[in-house]
Amino acid sequence: MHIGFLVFPGFNILDLAGPFAAFDIPRREVRPSPYRLTVFSEAGGVVESAGGVSVNTEPIAKAQLDTFIAIGGMGAIEASKCTRLIEVVRRVAKRTRRVSSVCSGAFILAEAGLLEGKRATTHWEYATRLQQGFPGVRVECDQIYLRDGNLWTSGGVTAGIDLALALIENDLGSGMAQRAARVLVVYHRRVGGQSQFSAMLDMQPETDRLRRALDFARQHLHEPLPVERLADSVHVGVRQFSRLLKRETGETPARAVERLRAEVAHTRVSDSTESIEVIARKVGFESAERMRRAFIRLYGQPPQAVRRISR
Helix, strand or coil, X not given: CEEEEECCCCECHHHHHHHHHHHHHHHHHCCCCCCEEEEEECCCEEEECCCCCEEEEEECCCCCCCEEEECCECCHHHHCCCHHHHHHHHHHHHCCCEEEEEHHHHHHHHHCCCCCCCEECCCHHHHHHHHHHCCCCEECCCCCEEEECCEEEECCCCHHHHHHHHHHHHHHXXXXXXXXXXXXXXXXCCCCCHHHHHHHHHCCCCCHHHHHHHHXXXXXXXXXXXXXXXXXXXXXXXXXXXXXXXXXXCCCHHHHHHHHXXXXXXXXXXXXXXXXXXXXXXXXXXXXXXXXXXXXXXXXXXXXXXXXHHC
């Protein structure tokens, strides 16, 4: 399987090095080798990262790949505005089994139309910008990585390693993914993540009314929080409130409340001995089953697995 990493001037070196190192373990240890790894750029040649470290690359235009990975970094948004590069990405993606991105590399995929109508994630700092720029994309900022069909996207920086481990597991099984994780000295399945615990806090909306509404929700998580109550807490109409929240955070009111409840529940599941049922009730979920479904959707693991791993 030929895996191609797309870089550009100003890419993040760890966005590239982390996934590359993960794939390199089965490439070296399995016979026959399952992977061929190549770093590409639009024109080929030497490309300098944001940190000043340069890598040699090959031209991307004629690449025949199994897996295409758009790397992220400070230069990703500028690269996404390059018409020639985006057209090449479209052509390469059409003949590629899997398409993926690390961090802000999602902007390159989005500009190429590859995320339209798909669930996708990116670094939490870029999530609102991605949602606003590409409203047809279902941005889920709380995910370390996620899969939608043959599309795989991941959060920022080290999340690229989690993405690579998931791809390795998909290709070669859990044992090889665990082996790669051990060599890299990382968790095989990370249930936490930078945006999973901080998305709703760090991605504060610009509008003061919306910030106050989210604060109100945090203070009343154990109570029913329909959109009418949130809107009324800041004296805004329901339709206007829903529209503003979606525009500024990419979330519907119901999904925003669910994320807040799951965030608090995640901490209690990890740090306390309370039963799952009690925690679900205290944070406002209708039932433990409702909380379980939210955990699987947001963290990829049920509460019991989160507690087991944290211990």
